[in-house]
Amino acid sequence: MPMLNFAHGDDLEQLSQLVWRFAQREIVPQVAQIEQHGIDRSLWAAMGALGLSGVTVSPAYGGSELGYLAQAIIMEQLSRASASLGLSYAAHANLCVNQLSRYGSEAIKQRFLPGLLDGSLIGALAMSEVGAGSDVVNLSLKATTTGSDYSLSGEKMWITNGAIADLFIVYARLDNIAGAAGIKAFIVERDVAGFSSGRAIDKLGMRGSTTTPLYFDQCVVPAANVLTDQTTGVAVLMSGLAYERAVLAAGPLGIMRACLDTVIPYVRERQQFGKPLGEFELVQAKLADMYSRYTSAKALVYAVCGAADRGEPISRDAATAILLAAENATQVALDSIQLLGGNGYTSDYPCERFLRDAKLYEIGAGTSEIRRMLIGRSLYSNRDF
Incomplete structure (x- = not known):
């Protein structure tokens, strides 16, 4: 069905057509399976092969740097086939990959971006808590310094991709530092000691996109996994919300x-x-x-x-x-x-x-x-x- 032409240029038009053809071929036949059992790992690799996760990432790290409009176009076409897949894609490619690309150190980018872009790693963002939803700065997850490392203790809630992600950008509050100044962003890998994800939450919709709580029991995060020391964690958090809303x-x-x-x-x-x-x-x-x-x-x-x-x-x-x-x-x-x-x-x-x-x-x-x-x-x- 012909629709209004937004005249974004050949590159973005071809991207839109590419993603929709992919969605019709690979996603639409799996919608019932996705709704019942979640997103098969092979779809992440297939999206990675098309370069869908790296459109806001510099070519120096394997991305195409097409930008947020390109990411929104991808998001629309994926959600047209499966809103659950679209939501999980956004949690991975925007909330995790984009923030890591914007704020991560050179070592962090070199270490994590290749896997996140090719689909061998799945990412997520851990921001919300039971008592910190709309009041998102009111975090209770504690980060305590232990030498040069940090120990995280507490819980997160409503985490998209919580059951399947391999790494998380986690916001926590430095012990004894009140207000926004105490917030720091960490990268937590799934296999680290003291970390676990809870049972998937039974939801009204988006049933194919897993949502879980996360638990941190003296979870040790090395200093090398602090997302950035160049700005406060709350600055990363708030700037990320604007891009998140635009793409979501x-x-x-x-x-x-x-x-x-x-x-x-x-x-x-x-x-x-x-x-x-x-x-x-x-x-x-x-x-x-x-x-x-x-x-x-x-x-x-x-x-x-x-x-x-x-x-x-x-x-x-x-x-x-x-x-x-x-x-x-x-x-x-x-x-x-x-x-x-x-x-x-x-x-x-x-x-x-x-x-x-x-x-x-x-x-x-x-x-x-x-x-x-x-x-x-x-x-x-x-x-x-």
Whole structure:
């Protein structure tokens, strides 16, 4: 189905087509398997072979440095096939790989980026805790110095890829240092003593993307695995949130496109009262609303990612983009169920999955309420946050 051409140039257009062909060939046939059992390790290697994990990484480390718009395009097309896979990809390629690429020491980049880019290693970010969700700076995971090393004790919660990741960027608070100044970012490898991940959380949606708690019991992290000493951990954390929101906002775009992919053929084929559903004006009006929500959100998300590639401040607009995209995706998924009627309410069609998956984006990476608070505060103070 022809869509509005955003004229991003041949490279990004070819990337979009490449990822969608890959998704149709490798992901769509596995959607049921992904929902029940998670993402097969072979898919990470396949995405690595296509270079999908390194689009924000310098060629010096094996990346293509195409930028955040390219990553959003990948995110949309993967999420169009499987929102669970799209979410896990973002946790790996943006929350982990991108932050490691931006802030890691030369030794850290040389050590970890090759495996993360080729898919032999899977990455994750460990930020949230039971008592530190929206109030993300209020961390209780403690980092105690032990000679030149650190010992981590405490828990993390809601960690995407928690059951499958090989390494984690973990935010912890240095013992006896209050406030933002005490936060530090560490790289924790799965096989280190004192580290474990808990049982996967049973969720409403995104069932193919594992979410677990993480446990740290005097987990020793060598000084070489401190992400950076060039800036505070909270600066890494907050800057990462802006890029996270910008790229994650493409997940809802993929869900909305999947809704259109499902609904438009259905209303052409489904007959009621002697003619296709799509010939009824009320059905056409709902299609128009779905398409308008999708294209307007897409325009904003792509514009924000383009601004990120130009190095412009994006915190307020990234929050705006994911706010708009997430709420639109939930409504578009609801509309897709309505247009399919009883069929839409069953698991024989994917619309119920679209709705369950879409709802996550109104909660993850800052709830819709937190996004509105940040946007409003930024406008009132006349500065980016």
